[in-house]
Amino acid sequence: MTATNxxxxxxxxxxxxxxxxxxxxxGGETLRQVIKxxxxxxxxxxxxxxxxxxxxxxxxxxxxxxxxxxMATVTxxxxxxxxxxxxxxxxxxRVFERFSTLHGLSHGREExxxxxxxxxxxxxxxxxxxxxxNSLFEEKIAMxxxxxxxxxxxxxxxxxxxxxxxxxxxxxxxxxxxxxxLAVGGSxxxxxxxxxxxxxxxIAIIGGEPIRFRPYxxxxxxxxxxxxKPERPLGMxxxxxxxxxxxxxxxxGFKYIKAEMDRIGIDRGWAPMTRDRFEFEIDxxxxxxxxxxxxxxxxxxxxxxxxxxxxxxxxxxxxxxxxQREATIRNFGERVIPRVKELLGGE
Amino acid sequence: xxxxxxxxxxxxxxGSTLARIGTSRGLPVxxxxxxxxxxxxxxxxxxxPGAVSATDQxxxxxxxxxxxxxxLSRYQDLDPAAFAxxxxxxxTNYWKEVDGTHNTISSFTHSSAEVxxxxxxxxxxxxxxxxxxxxxxxxxxDRHPDVPRAMAFATDHDDIRPLxxxxxxxxxxxxFDLGPLRFGLLLEPGSPLFGEAIPRTEFAAKLAAxxxxxxxxxxxxxxxxxxx
Numbered sequence: 207m208t209a210t211n212x213x214x215x216x217x218x219x220x221x222x223x224x225x226x227x228x229x230x231x232x233g234g235e236t237l238r239q240v241i242k243x244x245x246x247x248x249x250x251x252x253x254x255x256x257x258x259x260x261x262x263x264x265x266x267x268x269x270x271x272x273x274x275x276x277m278a279t280v281t282x283x284x285x286x287x288x289x290x291x292x293x294x295x296x297x298x299x300r301v302f303e304r305f306s307t308l309h310g311l312s313h314g315r316e317e318x319x320x321x322x323x324x325x326x327x328x329x330x331x332x333x334x335x336x337x338x339x340n341s342l343f344e345e346k347i348a349m350x351x352x353x354x355x356x357x358x359x360x361x362x363x364x365x366x367x368x369x370x371x372x373x374x375x376x377x378x379x380x381x382x383x384x385x386x387x388l389a390v391g392g393s394x395x396x397x398x399x400x401x402x403x404x405x406x407x408x409i410a411i412i413g414g415e416p417i418r419f420r421p422y423x424x425x426x427x428x429x430x431x432x433x434x435k436p437e438r439p440l441g442m443x444x445x446x447x448x449x450x451x452x453x454x455x456x457x458x459g460f461k462y463i464k465a466e467m468d469r470i471g472i473d474r475g476w477a478p479m480t481r482d483r484f485e486f487e488i489d490x491x492x493x494x495x496x497x498x499x500x501x502x503x504x505x506x507x508x509x510x511x512x513x514x515x516x517x518x519x520x521x522x523x524x525x526x527x528x529x530q531r532e533a534t535i536r537n538f539g540e541r542v543i544p545r546v547k548e549l550l551g552g553e
Numbered sequence: 554x555x556x557x558x559x560x561x562x563x564x565x566x567x568g569s570t571l572a573r574i575g576t577s578r579g580l581p582v583x584x585x586x587x588x589x590x591x592x593x594x595x596x597x598x599x600x601x602p603g604a605v606s607a608t609d610q611x612x613x614x615x616x617x618x619x620x621x622x623x624x625l626s627r628y629q630d631l632d633p634a635a636f637a638x639x640x641x642x643x644x645t646n647y648w649k650e651v652d653g654t655h656n657t658i659s660s661f662t663h664s665s666a667e668v669x670x671x672x673x674x675x676x677x678x679x680x681x682x683x684x685x686x687x688x689x690x691x692x693x694x695d696r697h698p699d700v701p702r703a704m705a706f707a708t709d710h711d712d713i714r715p716l717x718x719x720x721x722x723x724x725x726x727x728x729f730d731l732g733p734l735r736f737g738l739l740l741e742p743g744s745p746l747f748g749e750a751i752p753r754t755e756f757a758a759k760l761a762a763x764x765x766x767x768x769x770x771x772x773x774x775x776x777x778x779x780x781x
Contacts, residue, residue, distance in 0.1 A: 326650055337653040392566045392688060394596055414692040421573065421600045428599050476686070476748035486696065 212509075212550060213516040214543045215254030216247055216535065217289045217443055220267030221466070221525045230525075236266040239528065241276050243521075243535055248281035250539025256287035256319060256518060261327040264469060264525075271304040278312035286312055289408070289443060289518065290321030290389045294342040295328035298349040298366065299374055305384045306376045314382055319408060320347060321389035322396070338365065347388075347403060354383055387441065390422075397422055401429035406438035408516065412445060413492050416508040423512050441516030442508070445523045446494030448501045448537035449530065459495040460484055462524030494519060498541035505542065506549035517546070556580050557720060560616025562609055562631075564593055567644060567687040568622035572601035574691055574724055581605075585612045613639060618720050620644055620682065621669070625659070626652035628669055637675035640713050642706075642720070644682035645669070646742055661775035664737035666707065679708035679717045680737035682724075685750050693750040694725035701727040703756035705746065707737040727753050731760075735780055744768045 223231045223239055231239060244255045255277070257270035267273055274286040286308065291301060301318070308316040322343050329336045345363050352359060356378050361369040378384070388405040390396040400407045407426060411419055423440060430437040445463055449455040460481065468478045487493040494501045505517055519538055522531045559575050561568045564586035575582040582604040586593050594606040613619060618640045623630070625645035643666045647659040659665040666680035684705060685693065693702045704726035706717050718728035731739065740746055745759050745766045763769040764779055773779060 330654075335654075336649060337655070339650060392570075394569055394600060395565065398596070414688050415695075418688075418691060425596060425599045428595060432595060471748070474742070477745065491692075 211515070212547060213253045213439075213441070214538070214546065215256055215285070215287070215516070215518040216243075216252060216538065217256045217258065217518045217520045218243075218267075218522050219258035219260050219265045219520075220273070221522050222264055222266060223522060223525050223531060224527050226527050226529050228527075233266040237273060239531075240267070240273060241280065243531065244277040244284065244286075245280050246532065246535055247539060248284040250536065252284060252535075252539045252543065254285035254287050254317065254518070256285075256289035256317070258289050259292050259328070260325060261331050262325065264466070271308055274308055274316065275311050278308065278315065281315075284315065285317050285385075286315050287317035287319060287385075289319045291318050292322070292328045293320045293346045293350060294322055294339060295332045295334045296346075298346050298353060299369075301350070302353040302374050302384075303376070306374070306378055309378055309382070309384060310376055314379075317385040317387070319387045319389050320350065320405070324391065324410075334365075341365070347405075350386070351403065354386065356383075389443075392419075392422070394422070394425060397426050398429045401426060401433055401435050404435050404438070406441070408441035408443055408518065410444075411442050411492050411508075411512075412520075413487065415490055416442070416444075416492055417511050419512055439515035440513060441518065442512065442514050443518040443520060444492050444494055445520045446501060446534065446538075447521075447523075447526070447530065448494070448496070448498055448534045448542060450497060450533070450537070452496050452500065455495050455497070456485075456488060458526060458530055459488065459493060462526050463493060463495075464524075466524035498537045498545065501537075502542045502545035502549065506546045509546070509550060556723065557617035557716065558583065558615060559720065560612035560619040561585070561604075561622055562612055562619060563622035563624075564588075564597060564606075565622065567682075567690075568620075569597070569600045570687045570690055571620060571622060571644070571682065571724075572597065572604040574694060576601050576603035578723060578725060580723055583607045583612045583616055585609045610635065618642060618716065624648070624651045625665055628658075628672055631673060633673050633675065636673040639673075639676045640716060641669070641673060641676045641678045642681045642717065643669045643678055643737075646683050646747075648742070659741060661738070661771045664707070664735055665741065666734050666737040670709070670734055677708065677710040677713045678734065679706050679710070679713060680734060680740060681706035681717060681721060683737075684740040684744075684747050686748060689748075689750050690724075697752075698725075700752050701725060702750040703727050703729040703753045705729040705731050705740055705756070707731040707734050707740070709734045729753060729756055738772065738780065739763055 223236050247255050257267050261268050270288045358371045358373045359369045388400045389408050447455045447459050464479045488495045521534045558581045561584040572582050572584045584604050585607050590606050597604050597606045613635045620642045625647050670678040704721045721728040
């Protein structure tokens with residue numbers, strides 16, 4: 207990625223969607239819809255689509271690589287990623303096998319974003335202790351990096367299997383790798399850790415004024431200098447709805463984004479989102495809700511302020527009607543991305 | 554009154570955010586973490602310019618008010634003797650992602666801040682800064698300069714109430730005195746007050762209705778009545 211080479215992508219967790227008459231899609235229908243949307247994004251020339259791994263009733267995607275495999279066969283150029291793969295509660299060897307399989311199916315368009323996950327359902331589900339949250343992540347990310355070397359592997363770990371001169375298949379072609387990034391939230395430690403691993407960082411900036419994350423961007427840069435590691439391009443991820451009519455976008459957002467935040471809030475003991483806070487998030491905060499021009503201006507402004515090279519928009523938050531989802535994707539590809547590039551003065 | 558020296562133990566999300574709010578409002582701030590000072594210093598110089606990176610011992614010795622911004626489950630790492638006579642603001646919450654699923658600290662019978670006070674018997678503990686998310690602390694201070702958000706506190710030590718109120722005001726909040734430390738339970742995760750960044754009048758209304766909520770009902774069930 208050169209200095210002027212920006213990346214714009216779409217993210218989804220597979221939120222159960224709604225037909226325009228208001229009837230709900232079931233999990234399978236939602237999955238097939240997401241494949242159609244990936245095809246649309248590919249046709250529009252959007253750089254990537256990335257899927258989140260969740261194990262919750264409101265999301266259809268628990269096995270993102272299976273969905274990405276299906277996308278690989280109907281798309282041509284779009285990068286197929288995760289956002290995120292919860293490595294801590296997975297087996298790095300199996301994760302490698304799934305992604306190297308996807309590498310073959312997609313002609314190397316796969317990408318993985320590793321994260322500790324802000325949800326914790328996967329830990330008991332797969333037999334891991336939440337108490338080991340940090341140490342699991344540390345050990346497995348080290349194993350992941352070793353796996354990426356693609357050589358017969360020797361490995362001894364506390365939480366992972368012992369490997370002796372073991373090759374993991376399918377092997378990646380000589381000189382090729384699985385593009386890996388690391389998702390971080392507001393923890394200084396996780397930013398520093400990403401630098402130490404030398405893995406590019408994507409920051410989830412999903413609430414509040416994005417400029418508040420500038421200290422973390424500075425910390426990333428300082429840590430790179432401190433550890434004599436290269437500064438990798440930074441990315442951000444945020445929720446958005448892009449419709450031709452501003453008022454409609456706001457109402458769709460208030461209905462669906464708020465509903466999703468409130469649902470998560472119940473699990474975490476948060477109070478429901480107020481209208482005042484929701485509007486603040488649109489005006490000054492982290493929701494990219496409005497017309498294509500409004501959203502483009504906001505993305506460009508925040509990418510510039512935070513020195514971001516990558517912006518991933520979460521679409522379809524809380525489900526939304528199929529026509530609303532499609533409008534957001536089309537507007538993002540046709541109008542927002544070209545406009546942001548123009549505003550940033552890049553290519 | 555001159556500005557009290559704010560000491561923060563813990564330099565994670567909450568600790569570094571509080572340090573940044575404090576220094577940005579002109580307060581003298583010291584902060585420590587589990588990392589050696591030289592490893593902490595460049596991080597804090599970036600995240601909260603002006604805050605002094607220090608050891609736990611230094612923070613405890615020199616600060617007028619010590620904010621606990623560590624995972625709650627690590628409270629036994631604190632040396633009770635070192636805290637004798639100190640004013641402590643407990644900003645911790647039980648958080649299973651950090652503290653684990655075997656929660657033996659917090660329950661519907663008592664506030665986790667009472668556990669901290671029991672562990673530090675010679676300190677004067679107040680519960681404060683816990684009912685707003687670390688990200689909201691900064692956002693809400695700046696968003697509402699004219700109508701500061703209520704920040705509740707609870708303590709058994711009447712002599713520190715003015716100091717606690719002064720610190721909360723200095724950080725940009727409207728101090729809301731809940732009374733004795735046991736009332737701190739009303740601020741913990743799951744409570745209708747948890748996560749709230751609202752003005753005093755709205756906060757008072759929510760507080761008044763708390764025993765009608767499922768959380769309040771669980772307190773009544775566990776304690777055999779409302780907190781008195």
